[in-house]
Amino acid sequence: MAAPDGASFFMTYRTELISAFLSGAGYGSWERRPLAGDASMRRYERLIGPHGGSAVLMDAPAEKGEDIRPFVQIAEYLHEQGVSAPEILAEDSEHGFLLIEDLGDGLFSSVIEQDPSQEMSLYRAATDLLIALHQAPLPDLEPLGPRVMAEMASLVMTTYRSGITGQEDSVLTNRFEDQFEDILRHSVKGDAVFVHRDFHAQNLLWLPDRDGIARVGVIDFQDARTGHPAYDLVSLLQDARRDVPAGVEMQMIDHYIEVTGVDPSGFRTAYTVIGVQRNLRILGIFARLSQEGGKPQYLDLIPRVWGHVMRGLEHPALAPLADWLRSDLPPPSPENLDRLR
Numbered sequence: 001m002a003a004p005d006g007a008s009f010f011m012t013y014r015t016e017l018i019s020a021f022l023s024g025a026g027y028g029s030w031e032r033r034p035l036a037g038d039a040s041m042r043r044y045e046r047l048i049g050p051h052g053g054s055a056v057l058m059d060a061p062a063e064k065g066e067d068i069r070p071f072v073q074i075a076e077y078l079h080e081q082g083v084s085a086p087e088i089l090a091e092d093s094e095h096g097f098l099l100i101e102d103l104g105d106g107l108f109s110s111v112i113e114q115d116p117s118q119e120m121s122l123y124r125a126a127t128d129l130l131i132a133l134h135q136a137p138l139p140d141l142e143p144l145g146p147r148v149m150a151e152m153a154s155l156v157m158t159t160y161r162s163g164i165t166g167q168e169d170s171v172l173t174n175r176f177e178d179q180f181e182d183i184l185r186h187s188v189k190g191d192a193v194f195v196h197r198d199f200h201a202q203n204l205l206w207l208p209d210r211d212g213i214a215r216v217g218v219i220d221f222q223d224a225r226t227g228h229p230a231y232d233l234v235s236l237l238q239d240a241r242r243d244v245p246a247g248v249e250m251q252m253i254d255h256y257i258e259v260t261g262v263d264p265s266g267f268r269t270a271y272t273v274i275g276v277q278r279n280l281r282i283l284g285i286f287a288r289l290s291q292e293g294g295k296p297q298y299l300d301l302i303p304r305v306w307g308h309v310m311r312g313l314e315h316p317a318l319a320p321l322a323d324w325l326r327s328d329l330p331p332p333s334p335e336n337l338d339r340l341r
Helices: 006-025 069-080 108-114 116-133 146-153 155-165 170-187 230-237 246-260 264-291 296-312 316-328 334-339
Strands: 031-035 043-048 054-059 088-092 097-101 193-195 204-206 216-218 225-227
Touching: 006 054, 006 088, 006 097, 069 088, 069 097, 108 116, 108 204, 116 204, 116 216, 116 230, 116 246, 146 155, 146 170, 146 264, 155 170, 155 264, 155 334, 170 264, 170 316, 230 246, 230 264, 246 264, 264 296, 264 316, 296 316
Parallel strands: none
Antiparallel strands: 031 043, 043 054, 054 097, 088 097, 193 225, 204 216
16 A cells, blocks of 8 residues: 555644544534635634534644734734624644634625625725724734835735746846835835734625624734734725725725824825735735645736736826836736736
């Protein structure tokens, strides 16, 4: 009999560890059903109790670069602010297992698809949650400063551009980072707030039986940092996965400015610059997921993200980069996307 390969051995080993974890937590007899995952190496299962009730298992193997401790830390912070993050039911940080509250299937994207008339009210509820979070005490998290953001955006050069052209250009990448850092330093100013970093319609759940900001359930927050108040609003309104109507985007920006009293001109400039920064990075992430992660389905989202970038580059604050990005970044034509597969 042939010896099992490394992947099979790892999966068998993880399966045994999961069974021991669930048994130790009192959930060993619960039925397990797979749940849709995300762009990470994490895996999820829904557990169904023999007498009703449910919970969610997060399998985040440290061997693959995952760490559940930030999730636990940030969940505690969010609970203190009255946010509906999943309750932690059991944890094993050594092996990367979490058992968490099941917030259900009411993802914003699904609710809106089933009832489009709720779109505006759900986006307002999410915006109100951000407003409340931005008035909360600042957590002890790493900051998203100009240099860090410029380096994050340069993924568009090192994976998206190079994946299409077949050429890496460190000089061009360094030039991009330096110029973008300068733009960010001049445009993205003000007090820092909690930044989820992936605040969009597939990481938000509608919980209509709860009150106030608790009606918005929040997941996938383990990469949170501190940064500019516009960051998560961009994530919400310039969604890589669904088309947010321009009217919704405009009204939510107006609503945020009106309620918080921030300087309208400065906030709108920061919103646009952060939008280009974030969407350039997403182009790089989706290219990497296809080429290195075996997930070519993310390439289907690239044209929408490209559209966000091109619209953002029309803002005068981005003039130092706009012309050469338009000429040097290959557009997501069918032929170019095929090169990323």
